[in-house]
């Protein structure tokens with residue numbers, strides 16, 4: 253499946269807008285690489301490209317292009 257994100261992926265430093273749960277508002281965001289923990293806290297994905305709130309620094313979104321990296325990190329987990 254070819255989504256626009258796969259054709260034209262985000263890069264580190266790209267700007268965007270997203271809803272931040274911490275700020276409870278639509279905020280400017282920046283794509284940055286971070287270590288992101290799994291939702292079940294069983295490990296983390298190193299150096300994952302995510303969308304970060306410019307106001308409070310929270311991770312507000314994980315772009316679709318980063319999802320395969322999460323799956324890969326989970327599968328390679330000992």
Ligand SMILES: [Zn+2]
Pocket residue numbers: 272273274275276279305306307308309310
């Ligand atoms: Zn925020």
